Amino acid sequence: MKLAETKVLRDPIHGYIHIDQKVIWDLIDSKEFQRLRRIHQLGGVSMVYHCAEHTRFAHGLGVYELARRMMSEVDEIAQFLNHQQKMAGLCAALLHDLGHGPFSHCFERFSHIHHETLTKAIILDPHSEVHQILNKEDPSLAQRVVDILNHQSDCPLLEEMISSQLDCDRMDYLLRDAYMTGTTYGNFDLERILRVLRVKEGHLCVKRSGTHAVEDYIMARYQMYWQVYLHPDAAGYESMILTFLQAFKDYCDKHPSDLLQCKIVDLHQDVLNLQAFERLDDFSLLMQIEKAQDLEDEVLSNLSRAILSRRLPDWKSCQNKEEGEQWIAHLKLSHPFQQALCQVMRMEAGEYRPYFESLHNPIRILDGDTCIPLSQCSDVTQALLNMKNPQQWRVYFPKERFLKYEKTA
Structure with a gap:
């Protein structure tokens, strides 16, 4: 009509x-x-x-x-x-x-x-x-x-x-x-x-x-x-989002969460929960990230601050996954938050050819x-x-200010 x-x-x-x-x-x-x-x-x-x-x-x-x-x-x-x-x-x-x-x-x-x-x-x-x-x-x-x-x-x-x-x-x-x-x-x-x-x-x-x-x-x-x-910095920001999501899922599995009425982790690979998905958007995720600043979990609270303040990880190109992992080991990071920022990523064209x-x-x-x-x-x-098939390997790791990490009060 x-x-x-x-x-x-x-x-x-x-x-x-x-x-x-x-x-x-x-x-x-x-x-x-x-x-x-x-x-x-x-x-x-x-x-x-x-x-x-x-x-x-x-x-x-x-x-x-x-x-x-x-x-x-x-x-x-x-x-x-x-x-x-x-x-x-x-x-x-x-x-x-x-x-x-x-x-x-x-x-x-x-x-x-x-x-x-x-x-x-x-x-x-x-x-x-x-x-x-x-x-x-x-x-x-x-x-x-x-x-x-x-x-x-x-x-x-x-x-x-x-x-x-x-x-x-x-x-x-x-x-x-x-x-x-x-x-x-x-x-x-x-x-x-x-x-x-x-x-x-x-x-x-x-x-x-x-x-x-x-x-x-x-x-x-x-x-x-x-x-x-x-873009390397865009991928670095998204790596922090993904790290937050996984860490938050682990936290919710261990602690009943009342952070939000709609949990971002309610959607799983085997269950298409369309009602939960309907309430998922950039704003609901960012609101959950904002609330996580007040958690006692230091990885989640510091990740949320880094995401909201655009404190991106540093990065460098590497030849392969092994080289990236060696670079991370060389940093000798001791705190879980520092370790959470470390990723080795293969940026392969794949479907982007x-x-x-x-x-x-x-x-x-x-x-x-x-x-x-x-x-x-x-x-x-x-x-x-x-x-x-063009591909690049990148290792992401904390910038200097994160290496000087001090325990959050």
């Missing part, structure tokens, strides 16, 4: 977010989507780039807007998809990050639950407002949205628009994160890419004349990961009447595929 008039929301990346479907407007107003206002997009990166305070809420709207533009401005996409498919795709674009916990990806490393798992559980939960809104629109809509996110739908084109090597998700977060961090690494020619998108045999592809625009997009992704997302290619997931280039993988017509991409 269409709204009586199109709603528009101002956006620094896309100018306006356009909403003309009631189901989208209602989903935006749902408590599950509104919760994303309280989840920072970049976690610890905001401790390095001070303006990076944007949220998963804004990103979800941006991904939706890009999907909407593809469906309305790219003629071949508009003609290929029917109304039912478009609605499912727009909902999937909007809701794809519902399952992010406090500080986004940081919390996943504590809970061991991927945000996509929680996203799909929320959408399918009959008690969630999101599910009820989708069900009111169409009883099959929630499952069709989840099928798109699972890459199990009957429309590969929609899946590729939402999650692939050239998708609305990546295109929005690169531009948005670059803008909000004040960097230029993530910039690429979005308008050119939209102009050269095509559909061939049910798959998303790019005209060969758009190859250079795609190369630019891939390099933007590469630079953003190594210069912004994997700018481009990878297999039979089912290449960026497709339309060469005449045939689709070919991007690597066959791009020397830049071929070089990226041939490079070794």
Whole structure:
């Protein structure tokens, strides 16, 4: 059902977010989507780039807007998809990050639950407002949205628009994160890419004349990961958050906790407690960290002070885990708080590699009447595929002021 008039929301990346479907407007107003206002997009990166305070809420709207533009401005996409498919795709674009916990990806490393798992559980939960809104629109809509996110739908084109090597998700977060961090690494020619998108045999592809625009997009992704997302100080801050979470969980196991009505440790890998998760956001976590300053546990109380005051650990590069552990042993730290700040971390590109290619997931280039993988017509991409999987090892340890630690009164 269409709204009586199109709603528009101002956006620094896309100018306006356009909403003309009631189901989208209602989903935006749902408590599950509104919760994303309280989840920072970049976690610890905001401790390095001070303006990076944007949220998963804004990103979800941006991904939706890009999907909407593809469906309305790219003629071949508009003609290929029917109304039912478009609605499912727009909902999937909007809701794809519902399952992010406090500080986004940081919390996943504590809970061991991927945000996509929680996203799909929320959408399918009959008690969630999101599910009820989708069900009111169409009883099959929630499952069709989840099928798109699972890459199990009957429309590969929609899946590729939402999650692939050239998708609305990546295109929005690169531009948005670059803008909000004040960097230029993530910039690429979005308008050119939209102009050269095509559909061939049910798959998303790019005209060969758009190859250079795609190369630019891939390099933007590469630079953003190594210069912004994997910044050493951002990773150091998140390591303190993770250390706090584990230490607090251990504390709660030993002591009945009345610090907060909602405990951050109520979510476990084997139990998707969606009611507990609904109350988890950056603010609830920071409030719990703030309260932990008054605990008698010296590790937790000092960790909380360090987190809240941005007292980051020091770091240095190392060749491997063994070298990092030797460096920590060399410091001869005696206090548990000092020891808690020590971490050896492998910063491996992994999923952050700018481009990878297999039979089912290449960026497709339309060469005449045939689709070919991007690597066959791009020397830049071929070089990226041939490079070794980049990785760095870092050892984190207390700065000098922490080495002079004195027992808290």
